[in-house]
Amino acid sequence: MPADIHTFTLVITGAPYSSQAPETALGFARAVLRAGHTIDRVFLYGEGVHLASSLASPPSDETNWTRAWGDFLQEHSVPAVACIASALRRGLVNESEQKRYQLPASNLAAPFEIAGLGEWVESTIKSSVQSSRVIYFHGGA
């Protein structure tokens, strides 16, 4: 473990299959933990919320990025949050939002959760100290 442990928040704004953002972020996240640092939260924003869809079903010989991320998050107990405004616009809902808006289905993959931008604000405030970083992973189009 390094003497100077840093805390990272990862913000993913690019969607799987239309960008490399989720895979670059996953490679980075693994390296963060390998170096002994911590990840306090993964925040999905804009197009990035598509990563949390339990309905993504790529061909079996392609990486399922939702599952790859889900496995990583569960193994390391890292919380991941999809921005509620971005998620609802793009048809990504959990059971409580399904009930609230009387929608025919919910599709939020475990262990992702839905929450407001306040979570991102909290990470941004925390990153004012030197040992904390918010790193953004954008799409590449």
Add this chain to the structure above:
Amino acid sequence: MHTLHIVSKPPGNTRFRECLGMMGEQDALLLTGNAVTALADSTITLPAMVYALQEDVRARAIDPRQDISGQVTFDDMVSLTIRAQRVISW
């Protein structure tokens, strides 16, 4: 290094041009994803401190250029984000 600029978009994207135009002399550039194609593009002039994510370079069979600072792994990328005083993703 003052600022680490992480670019994921290809040189043809306006964001790539914006980034190069606003970099300070003490700043470093890290090319990821489609941005690594800048290494193969002979029309692009890159700043002095340039890194490229090795996985993305290899994936695209891009020949490493001798005149740039080097290819980095994800482990190096983590170190770079810690060494930098701030990080901007483009």
Add this chain to the structure above:
Amino acid sequence: MHTLIVIDQPPYGSWGGRESLDMAFSLAAFDQPVSLLFIDAGVLWLKQGQEPDGIYQKSVERNLAAASIFGVEALLAEATACHRFGLTDNNLINGVTRIENTGTTLQQYQHVVFSG
């Protein structure tokens, strides 16, 4: 610890700019210092007279004009981009500061953020 949210996409063609504004207004709602910087075609967000009813969208012109009331400290616009897109004192919304050297401005903020 001031955050600069940068918008470089023109309005209405995508949701990125709107989601940038959401970020800025959220920081402001939590009393965090935040400013907005418009570069490239993003400066078109700041033009008076937007009428997006015909494309079934809501105008953000009024939100932007009221940004300071919401707690956003400054609306900054790249002067060269304003010139390029014909934005002058006569057609810019109120409260916009035009800046000559965007690179220098960028250096002044601890956090520089694009929404996507």
